[in-house]
Amino acid sequence: MNEEVWVKVIRIYDGKISLSMKGIDQRTGEEQVKDGQGRLGESCTNGESRGKRYGDTYDGPPKRKSTMDAWELNQMRQAYGVKRSRIEGKRDVEDPFAEVDSEEEPNKEEEEDVEIQLNGTVPPFLAGKLAGNSKTYQPQKAARIPDGSLERIAQNGSRFMSDAREKKMELRKQVERARREKERDADPMKSSDVDSSAAATAIQAWKRQSRSATYGIRSHKSIREQRESLPVFAVRDQLLNIIKEHDMTVIVGETGSGKTTQITQYLAESGYGEKGIVACTQPRRVAAISVAKRVSEEVGCKLGDEVGYQIRFEDCTTTSTIIKYMTDGMLEREALVDPDMLKYSIIMLDEAHERTVATDVLFALLRDAVRRRKGSLKLIITSATLDSSKFSHYFDDCPVFHIEGRTFPVKIYYTKQPEKDYIEAAIDTVMDIHVSNPPGDILVFLTGREEIETCCETIVQKMSTLYKSDASVSELIVLPIYSAMPSEMQSRIFEPTPKGKRKVVIATNIAETSITIDGIYYVVDPGFVKVNAYDAKLGMDSLIVQPISKAQADQRSGRAGRTGPGICYRLYTKKAYEREMAANTVPEILRQNLSNTVLMLKAMGIEDVVHFGFMDRPKEQAILAALQELYILDALDSDGRLTRTGKYMSYFPMEPLMSKTMIQSVDFGCSYEVMVIIAMLSVPDVFYRPREQREKADKAKQQFDDYTGDHLTLLNVYEKWEDSEFSRTWCSDHYVHEKSMRKARDVKIQLGKIMGQLDRREGRRDSSIVSCKGDKEIIIKAFVSGYFKNCAKRVNNAGHYDEEGTFRTLVENTPVHIHPSSALFRKGGIDYVMYHTLILTNQEYMQCVTKIDARWLVKYAPRFYKQAAENELSLMKKREKIEPLWNRFDQGQEWRLSRGRR
Known part of the structure; x- marks a missing residue:
């Protein structure tokens, strides 16, 4: 200036x-x-x-050649795969579109562009069943969704949440600017007034109070008194008689009736534990661990002795274990080795209404096992809400036993008009209840952690303002709860509310059935839930917000009637409840990728998976697509039978892509490094970025970044942590989650045990766990052999709607981007990449990205890829659409060629 x-x-x-x-x-x-x-x-x-x-013959800038120039040739090369040739010129010029290049070296084949396309081969056993390539989806005409419907509100999202994100971003920028100004001025007496408002101070105090809370449910009653006060205790003898008389029983009990913790103890005390293990499955790992801890306290034993639990990569049981809590996925894996469940005397499938994929598979497997064992194995299906007649009919018309809970009448209020923003409506409803209604705690249902935390902060902020204007208003205690919290729930959630105060619990659907909170008189139900759905177009699992079912709505309203007569405020119209909501939740098996499920069934010897006895059978096309995926992974042969590779893949409790990588790493001679990386990928993110120390955290992460990408970056982190002798101080100094690292170490040990079991089955004298001694290329090749489907190519000649740095997936040609946390973010010279997962936020991001050589795809996945023929239009080019240059809505005139040439 x-x-x-x-x-x-x-x-x-x-x-x-x-x-x-x-x-x-x-x-x-x-x-x-x-x-x-x-x-x-x-x-x-x-x-x-x-x-x-x-003495120069300079006569102005170089003239354009009358023949085809380099820019034109470049367009043809990208469109048709024509080999680039260089144009002769007099001198170097600055015009990038009239390229003047020197002669090419004839032996530099590695610099030539390689065009990769899908092979399109259909497995022989699926010939005639798949309509061409199963990945070719026919577009369907979308039905118009009314503006005021729940589906439309879920698609549009919450405007309140968008504004809250923008405010947080702006506040973060202000804090950062203030910090930089303070460092620049170096004046210790100068202080920033950013974020010093009373509302912000109240939010900070609330966060400190939440962090200092203790864990565990507190009660002044003895354990015996607590057990006898539960509703299930009154019907104990009647329940045991029905279980004794029938091999299969359906139990419907209200949440909090004690069915999860007490029935297993009743069965063990009745002598079933002497005949075998009493098992109880849970759909969530957190629930399996927390319930097992509670039952071990009631039994009076150390966790892992008489009472234990088993989840993926963690087994807390011994030979003396009688009562075993486990995830439904682990019991499904045990069916591979023991389809008759010979070590179990009775199995209880809890929370059956959630209908996870593993639970639906267990329905059929255990029903057949009970029929084969003829009285020596009993099956119990328990739930808070389910279609009891449907379940009874599926399980050979078995009896249905109802456990009455403490229920009181609940008034239900609907809105007259659809709420445009359910978050803002929920906050206003909570404030109105607190100011206008008699004492009683409030339960609010929201869809996820971000919504819950934003809602909590907003309520705390509004209450701080309300306290100043009206001192007579009673205190409102704000408590969040969601499944990502520690397994020990905060004690303040379950403690009785102090006299003269009111608490509001803001929760996900975990509060519908998995936990019970006493003292709730008011329920606020916006009518939405976040579910996991498989997007076949993107090839990824994504969490989407959608309307709840009528069964979920009834279950939520029932939470207000446990302590006394209550009120449920439904933030949707009665018409929406009656006409737009489904009767029951759609089973997960109807909206998930079935590759792992089909692999499990094949490994159990079930060949006809299309006609397997599911309670709700998935679409045939979904099963056929899973079979084709297993075929290209070499898990199935041309006749659809399980191969040796597929059998080994079924031994690993992970997705087929990951298990294939683990098996291939043995042939590449890098199984140790691959095992470490897989362990790191199987745990939550190991890096953390404190809001006030983002720059330091980013610099610490850069120390581990590998130039090839994120897979080897994770390997570097683990090796450095191992060199520090697994130090906790090292983790805090380098902004690494110690809990995630220790979990990764446990996963690595479990994978080592599985590899050892395979060695013994194969009769190998030497261990198959070997190291490649730092050969990075071999490690990446091993991952390519398993994750070849998860690859993308950089868009070299981006259209108007493709941003700079855009990639397109090789399978579906979907535009994706490298995640900002990746070591390859904004790095040049990358044409092809392999990614671990796709996540959908404001756009589609690839997570855990590594650059690869395109030739490896053809070499290690010949069933799926082939090299495009020269001088022919490749499949990827055929997919490209002609985009009009002129766009009258584009004020920035990005349609101009000059914009693209820059």
Whole structure:
């Protein structure tokens, strides 16, 4: 700013002056000239022309060639795969679109562009069943969704949440600017007033209070008194008699009736534990661990002895374990080795209404096992809400036993008009209840952690303002709860509310059935839930917000009637409840990728998976697509039978892509490194970025970044942590989650045990766990052999709607981007990448990205990829659409060719 410079007058026309600093010596103000090779020489004085001074035949800028220029040739090469040729010219020029290149070296084949496309081969056993390539989806005409419907509200999302994100971002920028100004001024007496408002102070105090809370449910009653006070205790004898008389029983009990913790103990006390293990499955790992801890306290034993649990990569049981809590996925894996469940005397499938994929598979497997064992194995299906007649009919018309809970009448209020923003409506409803209604705690249902935390902060902020204006208002205790919280729930959630105060619990659907909170008199139900759905177009699992079912709505309203008569405020119309909501929740098996499920069934010896006895059978096309995926992974042969590779893949409790990588790493000689990386991928993110120390955290992460990408970055982190002797201090110094690292170490140990079991089955003398001694390329090749489907190519000639740095997936041609947390973010020279997962936020991001060589795809996945033939239009080019240049809605005129050429 305000600096004097020398310029040259280029042109004066119509009162306008064109100036340029190019070629002007800023020390003397004289014009510099170029020699014959285009180098700047001495200043030109006395008006000498540059050409005359150097005896050059310079006659202005180079003219365009009348033949095809390089820019034009480049477009043809990208469109049709034509090999680039270089155009002769007199001198180097600055025009990037009239390229003048030197002769190419004939032996540099590795620099030639390789065009990869899908093979399109259909497995012989699926011939005639798949309509061409199963990945070719026919577009369907979307039905118009009414503006006021729940589906439309779920799609549009919450405007309140968008504004809250923008405010947080702006506040973060203000804090960062204030910090930089403070460092620049270096004045210790100067302080920033950013984020010093009373509302912000109240939010900070609330967060400190939440962090300092203790864990565990507190009660003044003895354990015996607590057990006898539960509703299930009154019907204990009647329940045991029904289980004794029937091999299969359906139990419907209200949440909080004690069915999860007490029935297993009743069965063990009745002698079933002497005949085998009493098992209880849970759909969530957190629930399996927390319930097992509670039952071990009631039994009076150490966790893992008489009462234990088993989840993926963690087994807390011994030979003396009688009561075993486990995830439904782990019991499904045990069916591989023991389809008759010979070590179990009774199995209880809890929370059956959630209908996870593993639970639906267990329905059929255990029903057949009970029939085969003829009385020596009993099956119990328990739930808070389910279609009891449907379940009874599926399980051979078994009896249905109802456990009555403590229920009171609940008034239900609907809105007269649809709420445009359910978050804002929920907050306003909570404030109105607190100010206007009699004492009683409030339960609010929201869809996820971000919504819950934003809602909590907003309520705390509004209450701080309300306290100032009206001192008579009672205190409102704000408590969040969601499944990502620690397994030990905060005690304040379950503690009785102090006299003269009211608490509001803001929760996900975990509060519908998995936990019970006493003292709730008011329920606020916006009518939405976040579910996991498989997007076949993107090839990824994504969490989407959608309307709840009528069964979920009834279950939520029932939470208000446990302690006394309550009220449920439904933030949707009665018409929406009656006409738009489904009767029951859609089973997960109807909206998930079935590859792992089909692999499990094949490994159990079930060949006809299409006609497997599911309670709700998935679409045939979904099963066939899963079979085709297993075929290209070499898990199935051309006849659809399980191969040796597929059998080994079924031993690993992970997705088929990951298990294939683990098996292939043995042949590549890098199984140790791959095992470490898989362990790191199987745990939550190991890096954390404290809001106030983001720059330091980013610099710490850069120390581990590998130039090849994120897979080897994770390997570097684990090796450095191992070198520090698994130090906790090292983790805190490098902004690494110690809990995630220790979990990764446990996963690595479990994978090592599985590899050892495979070695013994194969009769190998030497261990298959070997190290490649730092050969990075071999490690990446091993991952390519398993994750070849998860690959993308950079868009070289981006259209108007493709941003710079956009990639397109090779399978579906979907535009994706490298996640900002990746080591390859904004790195150049990358054409092909492999990614671990896709996540959908404001756009589709690839997570855990590594750059690869395109030739590896053809070499290690010949069933899926092939190299495009020269001088032919590749499949990817055929997919490209002609986009119109002119767009009258584009004010920035991005349609212009000149914009693309930059």
